[in-house]
Amino acid sequence: MLDGNVISTAIYDLPQTMDYNQLADNFINNLPTNMTLNNSVVGVGVTNNKLAIVLFKPGEQALTEKATSNLIGQVAETYKNAGVTVDVENGLQTGAEISTTDLGEAFKQVSPMLLTGEKGTVISYDTLKTIFAALPGNSTALEGSKNYYNNNNAYHYQFWLAG
Structure with missing residues (x-):
C-alpha cells in the first residue's frame, strides 16, 4: 500500500x-x-x-534518525590463574570499563551494521547473540594487548565474555 x-x-x-x-x-x-x-x-x-x-x-517518507552503538567492555570479575601470585600496578578492577587498548582488534570484528539502527530503539536479542558470537572470548580466552607491570615484568589479562 x-x-x-x-x-x-x-x-x-x-x-x-x-x-x-x-x-x-x-x-x-x-x-x-x-x-x-x-x-x-x-x-x-x-x-x-x-x-x-x-x-x-x-506521502512524505518519514526519515528516522539512525544511531550507532558502541561496544564497551566492562569487568565483571577479576581472578588470577592457578599458581599466579603477582599483583600488577594499576590492574583492572571489578566494574571498570575495558578500553580498546586492552582488547586490541577484538571489537573491530563486529560489523557496524549490527550496531546501527533507529535511534532510541533497543538492540534485539537475536542481534546481541550475533554480536556475542562474533567476539573472541566466548569459547577461548581473548588475550589482552595492554601490558601491566610488576616491577619491570610485563603481564597482560586474558578476557572471557560473560552474558
Missing part, C-alpha cells in the same frame, strides 16, 4: 471515437486549485470500455 493521498479520480465511458485532448482538459479543470501538485503521479487504466484516471500524491 502506498503512503499518500488520491487527489482526483475520473472514469469515462469510451466511445468509438474520442477526443483525448478534451478528456485531458476535463480532468485538469476538475483538479483542486488550493493544493500543490508537485511530484504527483498520474495513473491511467482501461477496462470494459471504461477509462480511469487517478492523480496520486505520494
